[in-house]
Amino acid sequence: MKYDLIVIGGGVSGMTAAICAAERGKKVLILEKGDRVGRKLLATGNGKCNLANTASTVGRYNTRFVDEILAEYPLGAQSEFFLGLGLLTRENAGRIYPYSEQASTVLNVMRAALDRYGVEVLTSVGAERAEGHYTVNGKYHAENLLIATGSDASFGYESLSLVYPYGHSSTRRIPSLVPLITDKTNLKGLKGIRARVKAVLCEGEREISSVSDEIIFKDNGVSGTAIFGLSSALARHALINGEAEIKIDFAPDLTHDELKSLFSQGIALEGMFHKEIAAAVRRYAESEKLSNEEAVKSYVLKDVRPGSRELAQVMCGGLVTDDFYSDTLESRLSEGLYASGEALDVDGDCGGFNLMWAVASGMAVGKACGSK
Template identity: 30%
Template sequence: MDFDVIVIGGGPSGLMAAIAAAEKNKRVLLVEKGPKLGRKLILSGGGRCNVTNRKPADEIIKNIPGNGRFMYSPFAEFNNEDIIAFFEKLGVALKEEDHGRMFPVTDSARSVADAMISRLDKLKVKIYMKTPVKRVNYADGEVAGVTLTDGQDITARSVIIAVGGKSVPRTGSTGDGYAWAKAAGHTITELFPTEVPITSSEPFIKSKVLQGISLRDVALSVLNPKGKAIITHQMDMIFTHFGVSGPAALRCSQFVIQGLKKFAVPELTMTIDFFPDIAKGELEQQVMQLVKDNPKKATKNALKSLMQERMLLFLLERAEIDPDADCISVAQKKWQSFLETLKKFAFQVNGTLDFEKAFVTGGGVSVKEIVPKEMQSKLTPGLFFCGEILDINGYTGGYNITCALVTGRLAGVNAAIR
């Protein structure tokens, strides 16, 4: 059986690639090993599907720490505004939320997936479900088609690998595509889970004394062994029974993994600035004014306006201040120690959770071997890559799906042109 284009993988980038190729009046086959299309799409954005981000291209690229610069060229062809227009044309009205995040007005990821699947139907794309691909076939240095696990050979002039990375394996992203890329001579850069909670074996983590405490708008930093910040993210976070999670921690996670490896150390220091928008001197004045105004009050009562009680008690004890002692009885040296902690609460971390819990895969098919305006392999004509299999990774907030949809669009259009 012959097709012009075969797309392997029915996630966001695969669906977009199949639509783009079919819109060029090509015979397109979409092969998905699972029972449903768009499984990762349906889970994304907490089931609401954050389809893209409306920030300017430069801002979007700043939020793609893994090879974001590669995306300049693709964005010149198809960008976030084009994604918005694409969905609105499919009848999916979008709304903008905080930090430029774009969601369907329905607040349902299902409406996004359904619109894309119904577009595939209209374009008469042939779809094979529950059909694993055994290998991608090459002949004379070019793509020749695919062999399915049942032994069936299907030929095509263009094959698009859109099978995702290794994160959220329950959606079918189990890393199948890396072997097919290697067979075509591609380099796979080291894979690691990212946008993933961070682990720590600190006694206070193990004893769960802070478990469940959420912190709003704090500055979380990863330090190098010399104590200099590698990265800082000012967002919300939460203490867990294994370490730290929440938006700030997820964004710091890849820097923890890379730092442990780069510096060959078992642990790195992270710090929290509980009041990132208040200068140290000003914070000191505010705290000492509370102490001065309440000399006879227990420290925990005098300072209760600072933060939630469990966190405050922990920080007072860490500075060796008795929470029940009168403010006036606490030595100045101990107050200094407490103030230091408010601006720089340090703790050790030793890694992250695994791919099972990660939102995104770091590493993948080296972008140096891909033509950015086409998503075609520089090594094997007719082979295209899109989505998370590529060594591109962004923060959560619509950045990864933007990359998936943009690279999917370019792969589909150029596979069809070929």
């Protein structure tokens, strides 16, 4: 049996491509290494699945390569796609979730669509090699091949070498949207404490990125929404050897002078912050010979490194995008070969942007193969 399209990887991107090609009458096979499709999808958004975001997607990725496809398949087109599968969504502060707030609902409608359009799905079948145009594992043949293998962030697999024989290559993969490891000196006493701060990632004097949001202190580093934001910047700048530091401003809504005035009026550190934060700031001010207001506004964690890939939501890095057409995602090196989702060197910000890319890129490939 020869298929029109073999999809390697039954994640959200591969399933989307398969549905879009099959609804155009193509014979599609999905090969999934895991024992079921969509396992990572189930873990997204703490099980609620933050599918998309109403904010502009411009500037929310490591690369402008995404622009053409996200313009062709913006939020509206993605919502229509999911509506067509029978999925109702709702918005919360710009983030789009399934109405049920359960990732399993998204997976269920996608699986039903795969069934409806006659997509063949083989689970527990890992693609080990691809040859010619195109044979996978020596026994599955197709006119077109999509590599939608995602990344090894969290519990995924690294399978990009499957397309190296076709001349493709990949950039180094670095964990992103991940807690950051830091020097422990200034973490003392803070484990488990949460605060709303402005966190700034710096390399020497250079400010690389800043995020105002929640930070969570851990015994070996920091986590929380603010830190996830900084971790993208750290990975995209490949600052993995401890050359960066994080400056924390514990009172971002107050200027240095306002703080100074408050302290001179008798406001205590303990009257403003969690007692452990107050104690840490006091220790830091003493050791660095700073005023309390300086220590509050610039509390430094040194030797910043990305946390492990097991804790990451995505990997920064992947197949070199220049080798693919930015409208269809077909390879420039091998006709009929495609890549989508996180397999490509594309990583998005926190807030639904990674699933948006996975879905849009899957739609683009499904349409390109379906129209042949």
